Amino acid sequence: MMSLIILIGVVLVLVILFLIFRVSNLVGIAKGKEEEKGGTWNKVNAALFVVFSVGGLIWFFYYSFVYFDDYTLPIASEHGKRTDTLFWITMWVTVVAFVIISVVMFGFIYKYQYDPKRKAKFFPDNHYLELTWTIIPAIVLSVLIFTGLRAWNDITAPASKDAEVIEVIGQQFAWTCRYPGVKDKELGKVHYKLIDNFGNEFGLDLKDKNSFDDFKSLELHLPVNKEVLLKIRAKDVLHSVFLPHFRVKMDAVPGMPTHFKFKVTKTTQEMRDETGNPNFNYELACTEICGQGHFSMRMPVVVEDEESYERWKASQESWLKQNPDYLKDVPANLKEAAMIKAGMEKDPGTSVATVKE
Amino acid sequence: MATTNIHTHHEAHADHHEEHEHHHGNFWTTYIFSEDHKVIAKQFLITGIFWALLGGTLSVIFRLQLGFPDMSLEWLRPVLGGWITVQGKLDPEFYLALVTMHGTIMVFFVLTAGLSGTFSNFLIPLQIGARDMASGFMNMLSYWFFFVSSVLMFISLFLSTGPAAGGWTIYPPLSALPQAIKGSGTGMTLWLVAMAIFIASSLLGSINYITTVINLRTKGMSFTRLPLTIWAFFFTAIIGILSFPVLFAAALLLIFDRSFGTSFYLSDIYIAGEALAHDGGSPVLFQHLFWFLGHPEVYIVLLPALGLSSEIIATNSRKPIFGYKAMIGSMLFIAILSFIVWAHHMFVTGMNPFLGSIFMLLTLIIAVPSAVKIFNYVTTLWKGNLRFTPGMLFSIGLVSFFLTGGITGIFLGNSAVDIQLHDTYFVVAHFHLVMGSASFFGMMAGVYHWFPKMFGRMMNASLGYIHFWLTFVGVYLVFFPMHYIGIKGFPRRYYTWTNFDFAQGFTDLNMLVSVAAILTLASQFIFLFNFFYSMFRGKKASANPWEATTLEWTTPRVPGHGNWIGEIPSVYRWPYDYSKPGAEEDFIPQHIPYSETPESNLPHENDLIKLETSDGEGAIVVEGTKH
Numbered sequence: 011m012m013s014l015i016i017l018i019g020v021v022l023v024l025v026i027l028f029l030i031f032r033v034s035n036l037v038g039i040a041k042g043k044e045e046e047k048g049g050t051w052n053k054v055n056a057a058l059f060v061v062f063s064v065g066g067l068i069w070f071f072y073y074s075f076v077y078f079d080d081y082t083l084p085i086a087s088e089h090g091k092r093t094d095t096l097f098w099i100t101m102w103v104t105v106v107a108f109v110i111i112s113v114v115m116f117g118f119i120y121k122y123q124y125d126p127k128r129k130a131k132f133f134p135d136n137h138y139l140e141l142t143w144t145i146i147p148a149i150v151l152s153v154l155i156f157t158g159l160r161a162w163n164d165i166t167a168p169a170s171k172d173a174e175v176i177e178v179i180g181q182q183f184a185w186t187c188r189y190p191g192v193k194d195k196e197l198g199k200v201h202y203k204l205i206d207n208f209g210n211e212f213g214l215d216l217k218d219k220n221s222f223d224d225f226k227s228l229e230l231h232l233p234v235n236k237e238v239l240l241k242i243r244a245k246d247v248l249h250s251v252f253l254p255h256f257r258v259k260m261d262a263v264p265g266m267p268t269h270f271k272f273k274v275t276k277t278t279q280e281m282r283d284e285t286g287n288p289n290f291n292y293e294l295a296c297t298e299i300c301g302q303g304h305f306s307m308r309m310p311v312v313v314e315d316e317e318s319y320e321r322w323k324a325s326q327e328s329w330l331k332q333n334p335d336y337l338k339d340v341p342a343n344l345k346e347a348a349m350i351k352a353g354m355e356k357d358p359g360t361s362v363a364t365v366k367e
Numbered sequence: 368m369a370t371t372n373i374h375t376h377h378e379a380h381a382d383h384h385e386e387h388e389h390h391h392g393n394f395w396t397t398y399i400f401s402e403d404h405k406v407i408a409k410q411f412l413i414t415g416i417f418w419a420l421l422g423g424t425l426s427v428i429f430r431l432q433l434g435f436p437d438m439s440l441e442w443l444r445p446v447l448g449g450w451i452t453v454q455g456k457l458d459p460e461f462y463l464a465l466v467t468m469h470g471t472i473m474v475f476f477v478l479t480a481g482l483s484g485t486f487s488n489f490l491i492p493l494q495i496g497a498r499d500m501a502s503g504f505m506n507m508l509s510y511w512f513f514f515v516s517s518v519l520m521f522i523s524l525f526l527s528t529g530p531a532a533g534g535w536t537i538y539p540p541l542s543a544l545p546q547a548i549k550g551s552g553t554g555m556t557l558w559l560v561a562m563a564i565f566i567a568s569s570l571l572g573s574i575n576y577i578t579t580v581i582n583l584r585t586k587g588m589s590f591t592r593l594p595l596t597i598w599a600f601f602f603t604a605i606i607g608i609l610s611f612p613v614l615f616a617a618a619l620l621l622i623f624d625r626s627f628g629t630s631f632y633l634s635d636i637y638i639a640g641e642a643l644a645h646d647g648g649s650p651v652l653f654q655h656l657f658w659f660l661g662h663p664e665v666y667i668v669l670l671p672a673l674g675l676s677s678e679i680i681a682t683n684s685r686k687p688i689f690g691y692k693a694m695i696g697s698m699l700f701i702a703i704l705s706f707i708v709w710a711h712h713m714f715v716t717g718m719n720p721f722l723g724s725i726f727m728l729l730t731l732i733i734a735v736p737s738a739v740k741i742f743n744y745v746t747t748l749w750k751g752n753l754r755f756t757p758g759m760l761f762s763i764g765l766v767s768f769f770l771t772g773g774i775t776g777i778f779l780g781n782s783a784v785d786i787q788l789h790d791t792y793f794v795v796a797h798f799h800l801v802m803g804s805a806s807f808f809g810m811m812a813g814v815y816h817w818f819p820k821m822f823g824r825m826m827n828a829s830l831g832y833i834h835f836w837l838t839f840v841g842v843y844l845v846f847f848p849m850h851y852i853g854i855k856g857f858p859r860r861y862y863t864w865t866n867f868d869f870a871q872g873f874t875d876l877n878m879l880v881s882v883a884a885i886l887t888l889a890s891q892f893i894f895l896f897n898f899f900y901s902m903f904r905g906k907k908a909s910a911n912p913w914e915a916t917t918l919e920w921t922t923p924r925v926p927g928h929g930n931w932i933g934e935i936p937s938v939y940r941w942p943y944d945y946s947k948p949g950a951e952e953d954f955i956p957q958h959i960p961y962s963e964t965p966e967s968n969l970p971h972e973n974d975l976i977k978l979e980t981s982d983g984e985g986a987i988v989v990e991g992t993k994h
Contacts, residue, residue: 031830034829055755056753058836059763077851080855081851081855082854082855083856083869090787093783097784100784104774108770111770112767114745115763115766119748119753119763125752129752130685130686130945131749131750132686133687133689133749133750134943139690140739140743143738144735144738144739147734147735148735151731151735155731158783158784159783162724163724165783181637182547202637205642213637245636246547246638247540248650250790252858255869261715261716261717263649263650263716263717264540264634264636264650265634265649266650266651289868295867295870297858297859299463299533299538299860301541302459304861304862305858305860305863305864305866308867
């Protein structure tokens with residue numbers, strides 16, 4: 011019933027609008043003078059462009075300055091400072107250009123609106139003007155290009171040897187981390203065919219002795235002020251690691267491991283103090299469409315000083331210890347070492363040295 | 368060369384008479400399987416409008432979800448059925464399908480077929496002085512391939528597993544594996560088949576456009592006398608021919624991977640409890656192939672719009688377009704560069720960073736010709752005598768969007784800055800303004816401007832103004848706030864942001880965007896009413912209502928089959944003789960010889976008078992040797 015009334019109402023409104031349209035049309039014809047070039051509408055349109063551009067620019071500057079803190083994210087990485095500086099340099103360059111061009115354009119639009127008494131200026135070309143506005147943008151852009159290139163080259167340069175290596179794995183719809191373990195500090199080999207449903211979610215190759223002390227984490231723990239090399243892979247479809255506060259983004263590609271190196275400059279606690287938000291947490295998000303749960307692929311990130319970070323690492327149980335069934339896949343001659351490395355057997359001290367080569 | 372031209376011309380003329388006999392009376396050959404470029408243009412336009420409405424509606428549905436996440440969408444159940452969950456929410460997977468189809472529809476079906484298909488078909492023969500396209504039959508096929516493609520894509524919307532849902536870029540493995548997302552089942556198959564047919568349609572069209580522009584120009588219509596619209600369509604067609612086949616290849620390999628177990632794009636995949644046999648493929652390969660079309664595609668969409676607006680702005684400023692040759696040069700430069708910037712979509716895909724540097728360099732260079740175009744538009748307005756017809760308003764809107772959206776491209780083209788901005792709402796804001804809205808406004812400008820020639824009647828101007836202002840303000844309200852949301856880091860294609868602390872807030876802006884989107888879509892109905900009403904009841908137009916110079920305005924009020932009654936006019940001057948000093952009127956059409964306008968001729972133009980008398984034949988030869 012209600013919807014019927016609404017429907018009738020809508021139809022009535024449309025009919026009335028149509029009638030108004032017809033009447034105004036007929037009145038126009040009766041007056042005999044259909045809207046000529048340079049009529050009222052021409053002035054209205056010209057004025058509206060000015061209102062629009064002035065209003066728009068005021069709103070733009072007002073919002074951009076007043077709500078600055080609302081739309082910017084704090085930075086917590088070394089290269090992030092650099093890319094943000096580049097971002098804001100580009101912003102200032104382009105905003106200046108944008109304002110000048112807008113003002114000039116909408117100014118012309120208002121100033122040169124139709125006037126039957128005037129004739130437009132026949133001005134088909136001018137090589138000096140063309141050259142000027144080819145060369146000036148070219149110079150400005152070259153500056154932006156070269157600063158950008160230098161930043162990009164530094165950011166993508168190979169990581170240093172002693173960088174902290176951590177593996178991040180994307181799958182529908184969760185992230186997992188694998189740490190190389192405190193004993194060998196090397197990630198064990200993996201192969202996707204070894205992945206199974208019962209526990210070997212990494213596809214860990216237990217023939218590789220580096221895999222024994224690897225451990226899994228559902229939180230990404232990072233040391234502050236130390237270079238970190240994220241090794242990124244995906245199990246099923248494309249994902250993308252996005253650490254917004256660190257200005258880090260890199261796709262996770264099945265079949266093609268990727269990586270990103272960066273250095274975090276603020277611990278979680280420091281960030282909590284700085285933002286005045288005691289619940290602040292760093293986060294890792296997915297930014298490559300990956301299916302139904304794309305929007306929910308969140309991994310908490312914890313940044314600590316190096317000491318607590320090392321302590322945390324040492325306190326983690328190795329994957330093998332959590333999944334002792336997989337000891338059967340370890341070659342017989344390495345079983346002893348595996349047990350020790352995985353922390354399943356007490357380290358008998360000196361005798362280990364021989365096992366460890 | 369000259370003789371060939373004349374010869375063709377006579378032949379076309381003869382054809383015209385023959386066809387006149389049997390081209391009346393049959394509804395099917397006149398309106399459905401027509402080979403007349405004007406009818407085909409209208410077919411493209413109407414189909415494009417249908418798709419635009421559908422694509423716009425899809426976007427409003429997902430904007431409801433983003434702007435009003437708590438709203439019950441139960442009332443959509445009669446339309447969407449099972450895609451509304453028990454809680455009265457939009458299904459998250461269907462949300463992705465909506466996003467995907469919105470992108471696909473708008474980019475390919477509206478802004479490629481609807482824009483280029485309409486105006487290339489309509490304007491090329493009319494503006495170069497040809498009876499029709501080089502091959503009317505191929506032209507007809509082009510439309511009907513597009514129609515079949517449309518039908519398939521439309522059917523895919525109604526599948527129980529939904530249409531393709533992996534984003535309009537259909538990156539594998541997501542698009543290759545039905546286990547990964549429901550939309551990658553039959554929906555994706557239909558998507559690929561529809562696109563393959565669409566590509567065929569696009570190629571048939573483009574080949575025709577190029578051939579027609581090269582071969583069927585009338586007497587005196589040298590390349591340097593072509594209106595900028597034709598230049599734009601010409602470049603667009605070349606870009607299309609060179610890039611669409613690559614998308615076809617990409618799609619074909621994806622079909623192989625999906626159906627025949629090959630591994631072009633797939634490797635090392637463990638999904639749904641099993642490790643797949645695919646080995647050695649690379650998902651990044653697909654991205655390279657896709658963007659090898661995908662980036663030129665941006666210019667396939669944009670160049671025609673720029674061409675149309677160049678013409679409209681010159682006409683309504685009553686001034687020659689400033690820097691005609693610079694405009695052609697910048698379009699040529701953009702067209703070339705458009706092929707070597709594709710990987711800027713892939714800075715953070717794990718591609719070799721060195722490639723990233725190269726593509727960043729090339730990408731930012733493209734800003735130079737784009738800037739030149741904007742400066743030339745602004746200078747065209749300077750000291751003009753501006754008539755704000757609806758077409759002119761939409762063209763100014765285009766320039767404004769091109770500026771606002773183009774500027775953010777300088778951020779995104781910088782690979783270092785792009786690390787943070789990639790796949791955030793900043794990108795969404797950027798491309799919707801610079802390519803989506805700008806091209807859409809170009810299309811609207813074209814419809815308002817050439818409606819009198821299409822249907823012989825005027826559209827109601829007042830409704831046009833209202834339509835423009837609502838849409839112009841609406842589009843800015845939709846896309847400008849997205850810059851802020853993007854700088855904050857909100858990722859694209861998210862069903863909701865509630866899971867993340869960093870992406871909190873902006874409920875107000877998101878609501879504003881959604882409301883503006885709804886109002887913008889609603890105001891398109893003003894246009895629709897105006898369009899269809901004026902088609903039948905609009906004021907009858909004069910043959911040249913805008914007092915423009917190009918050839919199409921020398922045709923009768925409603926040009927019939929063959930366009931001109933009697934002989935095709937010859938061309939004696941460039942298309943932008945507006946407000947020439949000394950001339951009585953503020954425009955001199957292209958077909959007026961210099962001998963008739965001694966009062967306004969420039970010195971070198973007086974020299975051309977001698978050549979005009981020699982029946983045009985000599986004129987062409989001399990033109991040829993002169994350049």
